[in-house]
Amino acid sequence: MKIETMREGHLAALAALEKVCFSEPWSEQSLREELDNPAALFLVAEGEAGEVLGYVGCQTVLDEGYITNVAADPAARRQGVGRTLVAALLESARARALSFVTLEVRVSNAPAIALYEQAGFRPVGTRRNYYSAPCEDALLMTRDL
DSSP states (O other), X not given: OEEEEOOGGGHHHHHHHHHHHOXXXXXXXXXXXXXXXXXXXXXXXXXXXXXXXXXXXXXXXXXXXXXXXXEEOGGGXXXXXXXXXXXXXXXXXXXXXXXXXXXXXXXXXXHHHHHHHHTTOEEEEEEEEEETTTTEEEEEEEEEO
């Protein structure tokens, strides 16, 4: 697996992955807009044949990072894709001199919460009814850099 910065050639696969992974997926156009956004940091995990295994997206504001999405192809889960993407994102965040990175995760998503805890994120709060389809609270997690 290799980690690449998101590029035009990834967009269709990422939009398809969004539809598989999320109840409110980002469109291909929404992802495309991030290509030219200097505040965006989007990384893609590619397999040996160049196939998209997953991706992570982050928005930056001053010295703060806000993870928007972490997605792994269901066929590639439990193979370290998410862990590798989050680690690469944290490395890139440090290189950009960010002070911290934060994210929201569904309170019911135990595998994702465990992944983030292993990466050094800690729970810092709850956002009530943050998610829809279905309605659910979000656990707010932060990793200081």
